[in-house]
Amino acid sequence: MTSDRLRLLLPMMSLAVLLGAVFYLQPRAMSYFGLNLLFNLAIPVALATIAQMMIIMVNDIDLSVGTFVSFCACVTATFVHDTPLLGYAILATAILAYAALGALIQLRGLPAIVVTLGMSFVWGGLAVLILPSPGGASPEWLKTLMGLKTPLIPIAVIAPLVIALVVHLLIKRSWVGVILQGVGGNERAMERAGWSVVRLRAAAYGLAGLFGVLAGMCLVGLTTAADANIALRYTLLSIAGVILGGGEFVGGRISPFGAVIGALTLTLAASFLSFLRLSPDWQIGAQGAILILVLAVRLLFLRKEAAA
């Protein structure tokens, strides 16, 4: 438990430092409106990061998160807007497809990294078929939900924290979560204990699909339109977010709060540069640099922990 807390401390500190730097550079950002603007796109990024976390939890990695979220956004902006029933049916099928992939990967012992890389083509192709050129429209209720004026603290800050809390309760505080983490910790032991690892992996992938769908829907609610490439960057952002938040690639060691904070940090890193008045050329580079920096600091932390 204490080591879990320690793991969470670092991402929180890096977010705080970055936020402090932004406020120092631009004091006007320290307001309801400013915060909303800073974390504007944090909700879909946080959801996509949670999706990735579900996969990393079972020792796999998903390289199709970005195209999958784009696909879901395209479905939301077209089918869900025009013919809601069909739209939700498509999204539900997509979640089932994700679960089926998890089962396939387990059944045949496939490398998840390659399967999801292949699937990224499939989702990308479907997205292009649905929306060959940018367009579509957001369902009204989504637009209203995303534009909600919550009192005191803007929704862009509240929503990710609520998401983290819900996932935390599901993964860290319920039997379902314990078993799913067990798959990442020791697959064999879970199997010997009588669990069907095929079903468990399918469940983890299904959860990832669900959060991917939610990410796509929220993204459309924010941008009010979609295109086939809208979320391609999410694949890398989500992996980085999970690791930044204290997750590990093996052993089922993940933290929902950490992942969401990691996502917030990366979102903030992008806007940080514009406050520094640096060229946007360096935006991606800054995300990379922050990632390296945090991981370097984490190494120092863990060494101290090991020494103590």
Place this chain on the structure above:
Amino acid sequence: MTDKTVLTQARPNPARTVLQKPWLWAYLAATLTFAATSMIAGSDAGSLFYAALTFASFSAIVGIGQMLVITLGPGNIDLSIPATMTLAATLALKFMDTQTALILPGLLVAIGVGIGCGLVNFILILLLRIPPIIATLSASFLYQSLAIWSNRGLRIKPPESLAEFATGGALGIPNVALAGIILATGAWVLLERSIAGRWISAIGQNLRAARLSGVPVNAVRFGIYVNSAVCAALTGFLLASFSGGANLNMGTEYMLMSIAVVVIGGSSIGGGNSNVPGIWGAALFMFLIVSMLNSYGLGAGIRLILTGLVIVGVVTLASRKGYDA
């Protein structure tokens, strides 16, 4: 980490691997798609073969680099290949500034960029103990920014004679394919006929055992990561010369390509067991499948979907182990 893999992954039984060379499947699939494209769609077989060799060589060269990295064992993968390609191509072409006299120094610039990127990757992995996926990923963000900054959205042209070399050929084989075949032969000799090759496989099979038996683990890993980046840089250089200039998206598709050719080519994604011929077979197959779908006149969306399904399908069929571990 390594102990677990040894447990969960059933090693293919040696007698079976001799009988069924894993790379045979890649060539079989490539031949089938070649036949399907040239006969049913009626395109000219000769020019199709030439084009396949040309484009496959780009995937093959990055694939060789990626394969050696993947051989090092679970968790080892180079995600910085696309960014390295773009950065090397951009800086080299900018340096040459379309002057023929600067071609050789330009090539050295590209290779130098490759060595630099490989060094940065390895420093992050070794000194900061960052998992390779995240290390190469975050480093690739830096390379990408560097490339964007130095490129400024312009399309930098290669010197004319270099472009001629990259698009030309000798004895009916494209020059770039010759380069790819020479590199593949080199990689085969390294992996199958040299001590270093044994070391690479040994590390992939069991890192701790390799270290205890005196394999210079870090030196080997260093060499492999630098090699992967140099392969990527070289591909970027050739691809930019071939396609008339460097642009910022030139590397994008090679992220998938480099991993796909390794796996379809029959190497174990868990590391420790790789084969070089499969890389070329898989690279040819990956190009031919796209050109087959193209020649049937399918739209971009369908083409993407089918390519993806083929990759998933091939990996599923090629998986040599069922769920009996």
